[in-house]
Amino acid sequence: MRRRLATSPFSFAVFVFIFLAGSFSFRVSRDYLPSAALISTALRRPLTSRAVSELLGSSLPPPLDGVLLPDWEVLLVLSPQSSPSATAATADGSLICLFHTGVSSPARRAGATAFRCSLPRRLRRIRPFYAPRLIAASASSAASATGHDFDFPRREMIRWSMPVAYQSFSTEDEVIVFAKGINRRKHSVRPAADIKCVFSPASRGSALAATPATSSAQEVFRCPHPSVRLPSPLRVSLAVALEAAPIATVAEYRLPSIGSQPPSRSRMGVCACTMVFNAAKFLPEWVTYHAAVGIERFFLYDNASEDELDPVVKRLRSEGHDVIVRSWPWAKTQEAGFSHCAVSNRYECDWMAFIDVDEFILAPAWTNFNSPNRSMLGSLLPVQPEIGQVSIRCLEFGPSNQQRHPEAGVTQGYTCCRRAEQRHKSLVRLNAIDDSLSNSIHHFILKDNFKTKFMRRREARVNHYKYQAWNEFKIKFRRRVSTYVTDWKQSTSLGSQDRVPGLGFEAIEPRGWTGMFCEVNDTLLRDTTRKWFGTLGLEGEYRMPWQN
Numbered sequence: 001m002r003r004r005l006a007t008s009p010f011s012f013a014v015f016v017f018i019f020l021a022g023s024f025s026f027r028v029s030r031d032y033l034p035s036a037a038l039i040s041t042a043l044r045r046p047l048t049s050r051a052v053s054e055l056l057g058s059s060l061p062p063p064l065d066g067v068l069l070p071d072w073e074v075l076l077v078l079s080p081q082s083s084p085s086a087t088a089a090t091a092d093g094s095l096i097c098l099f100h101t102g103v104s105s106p107a108r109r110a111g112a113t114a115f116r117c118s119l120p121r122r123l124r125r126i127r128p129f130y131a132p133r134l135i136a137a138s139a140s141s142a143a144s145a146t147g148h149d150f151d152f153p154r155r156e157m158i159r160w161s162m163p164v165a166y167q168s169f170s171t172e173d174e175v176i177v178f179a180k181g182i183n184r185r186k187h188s189v190r191p192a193a194d195i196k197c198v199f200s201p202a203s204r205g206s207a208l209a210a211t212p213a214t215s216s217a218q219e220v221f222r223c224p225h226p227s228v229r230l231p232s233p234l235r236v237s238l239a240v241a242l243e244a245a246p247i248a249t250v251a252e253y254r255l256p257s258i259g260s261q262p263p264s265r266s267r268m269g270v271c272a273c274t275m276v277f278n279a280a281k282f283l284p285e286w287v288t289y290h291a292a293v294g295i296e297r298f299f300l301y302d303n304a305s306e307d308e309l310d311p312v313v314k315r316l317r318s319e320g321h322d323v324i325v326r327s328w329p330w331a332k333t334q335e336a337g338f339s340h341c342a343v344s345n346r347y348e349c350d351w352m353a354f355i356d357v358d359e360f361i362l363a364p365a366w367t368n369f370n371s372p373n374r375s376m377l378g379s380l381l382p383v384q385p386e387i388g389q390v391s392i393r394c395l396e397f398g399p400s401n402q403q404r405h406p407e408a409g410v411t412q413g414y415t416c417c418r419r420a421e422q423r424h425k426s427l428v429r430l431n432a433i434d435d436s437l438s439n440s441i442h443h444f445i446l447k448d449n450f451k452t453k454f455m456r457r458r459e460a461r462v463n464h465y466k467y468q469a470w471n472e473f474k475i476k477f478r479r480r481v482s483t484y485v486t487d488w489k490q491s492t493s494l495g496s497q498d499r500v501p502g503l504g505f506e507a508i509e510p511r512g513w514t515g516m517f518c519e520v521n522d523t524l525l526r527d528t529t530r531k532w533f534g535t536l537g538l539e540g541e542y543r544m545p546w547q548n
């Protein structure tokens with residue numbers, strides 16, 4: 001008969017001790033990790049309370065504010081003082097947004113004092129929405145939530161769906177505040193007499209000063225500077241009607257620097273301003289062409305691009321092009337962005353062309369030249385001092401049987417257009433723009449003593465490569481950039497010129513798309529750019545300098 005194993009109280013106690021010690025060892029080994037390993041591991045599995053505490057011990061200063069943008073994007077606004085720390089951390093490695101539950105997502109720079117990240121899916125049903133912290137990391141995959149809250153200061157995020165002041169610019173006499181949610185409709189403007197600018201500490205303290213608005217139009221408001229000097233850093237907001245609390249703000253207020261004209265840059269004759277989102281592959285062709293015909297400086301308002309914008313701009317600069325990128329992460333604010341571009345560059349440029357990266361200015365007379373010259377665009381501008389704006393009609397080009405983005409560029413691949421001219425784009429004399437800075441993207445409102453000249457088609461035109469290969473075109477369903485234009489997924493404003501004939505409310509390719517909008521075969525710009533820039537290959541093909 002097999003003997004039973006004797007069990008004494010002592011042996012039972014030893015067994016319990018070993019079990020508890022093993023459990024404790026497992027708990028410690030999970031919570032107490034070396035700092036470098038912790039940062040790497042934090043992005044791959046749940047973070048515990050102790051792990052979060054260790055991360056926060058070496059984190060960047062808390063952001064001044066978080067803004068919840070459309071599509072669950074989070075914008076973290078840093079103070080100017082903490083921006084150098086963020087820059088240094090980015091140079092050493094990547095950054096992550098760490099949320100209060102321990103879940104995280106990769107952070108991307110959005111200008112000098114801001115970062116973007118996505119709100120993780122598991123947090124989108126949790127209210128309120130708290131701003132995350134920026135944490136240095138050595139990896140970039142998202143962490144899993146632990147289900148526990150962690151003890152670091154929480155600040156509820158500003159909702160982009162609510163009124164908010166998002167940008168400001170100071171002139172010698174006034175501060176210009178860019179704010180959404182006050183003038184909600186294009187032609188419904190709240191009187192300036194109902195509005196005042198409110199100046200307060202960036203830390204959200206009590207208001208220190210207020211001045212009455214002198215102008216209200218679209219998302220642009222003007223106010224005098226405070227009569228007394230205030231301690232910095234400051235924010236500026238807007239209050240509507242008597243005794244109303246100011247709207248939320250992330251708009252930093254700065255006094256203008258001494259001297260109105262930037263001393264480091266020479267004044268240009270003609271510049272160009274555009275807003276870009278994931279348009280890096282179009283820029284070399286667009287910049288090379290327009291620089292050759294006379295545009296001297298390019299201002300790119302980056303609307304939260306996620307492509308290779310930085311290396312492309314670096315390459316263009318190395319080729320001698322003057323390209324300036326400004327972060328403009330605000331959704332559906334193209335009119336305000338153009339207003340900002342106009343007022344902030346009034347001492348740098350005489351004229352500004354407001355055109356998109358799929359639009360190319362062409363005068364038919366230029367086709368007679370064997371090479372471009374930088375006086376071409378200037379020859380279209382009037383010498384009469386009362387002309388403040390030149391408007392040029394557009395020809396809209398269709399997909400031209402292209403299945404994908406043409407390797408040699410849009411001017412080479414899209415050669416079939418609609419017969420009728422559509423809309424217009426403008427070159428604007430910056431000192432002729434009305435103080436309201438009102439615009440409809442295509443043109444600006446001018447001061448009373450200026451007028452607009454409309455060019456005839458035989459004088460100039462804009463080739464608008466609007467309807468491209470479907471894989472490129474469908475990106476426009478993401479969101480329209482204009483403030484007052486309905487997104488294509490919404491079943492409203494069906495008669496708008498911004499709508500595409502034959503297109504529904506979803507990004508579904510219509511039957512016969514590649515042959516649509518093709519009424520006239522037009523190779524004028526294609527042939528001209530081949531003559532000016534192309535290199536003829538052995539098999540008769542042309543290679544353009546902007547090809548990779």
